[in-house]
Amino acid sequence: MPDVKICGLTRVEDARHAARSGASFLGVILAGGPRHLTLPEARQVLGAPRHGVRRVAVVGDQSAVDVIALASALTVDVVQMHGRRPPAEAVQIGRTAGCEVWPVLRITGATLPEDAIMWGAVSGTLVLDAFVAGQLGGTGVALDWSGMVESVAALRRELPALRLVLAGGLRPENVADAVRLLSPQVVDVSSGVESAPGVKDPVRVQQFVRAAHRAAEMSR
Incomplete structure (x- = not known):
């Protein structure tokens, strides 16, 4: 059963509701964009x-x-890293801050970047998100899940213990397809459960969590 990450949280009540609804990860953005928060926020x-x-x-x-x-x-338990930095720096961040580091691979088409194996070996976890020029995430653009089946399977053969976090265009209506095709350990949603940028719809949050968990149960 995949864990659910509700990301781009900007309101206390949304974080509380996400936790009550069964989310395993709560994400805040400190990297710009419409959901950016200051440290105190x-x-x-x-x-x-x-x-x-x-x-x-x-x-x-x-x-x-x-x-x-x-x-x-x-x-925090996890730093999710957009952008590129040397692997040794990522390792240093995790060790010094005492947290996991999740590199984000931004995908165009259905082909994984050449450095996917390297980053997976360094971190043990990879976040796959859709590439949209000028934006880090929360775009609502979905990956080509069916087209990625073979490349993801090949990645897992190289790194059997890899944890895969799937982001990009997930919604209550399509998360079951993504889970069935790619079997991610974590599904990561932001705009797909919102009524406005940064404002989570409580009903859609609950629907997303239920749909993700139900899809995993049905595929057993």
């Missing part, structure tokens, strides 16, 4: 740590020093 939205719910800070091209400071100030 992110701290308020995430609130106190919750049992069984992990906290994720989405970062961009900030320096390693700044990322470590953000992760430590928010006591």
Whole structure:
């Protein structure tokens, strides 16, 4: 059964509702865009740590020093990294901040980047998201899941313990197809459960969690 990550949270009530609805990961964005939060805002939205719910800070091209400071100030479990930085720097961030680091691979078409195996080996987790020029995520653009089946299978043969986080255009209406085709360990949604940028629709959040879990049960 895939875990669910609700990302792009901007309101305290949305984070609370996501946790109550069964989300395993709550994400805040500190990398620009319409859902960007300042450090004090992110701290308020995430609130106190919750049992069984992990906290994720989405970062961009900030320096390693700044990322470590953000992760430590928010006591997050995961730093989700957009942009490119040396693998050794990513490892340093994780070790110093005491958290996992999830590199994001932005996909065009159905082909994984050549460095997918390298980054998967370094981090143990990869986030697959759709490439949209000038935007980091939350675009509502879906990946070609059916076209990616073979490349994802090949990646898993190389890295059997890899955790796959699937993002990009997921919604309650299509998450079952994505789970059936690619069997991700985590499904990551932002705009697909919103009524406006950064405003989560509580009904759609519940529908998404149920649809993701039901799809995994049906595929057994």
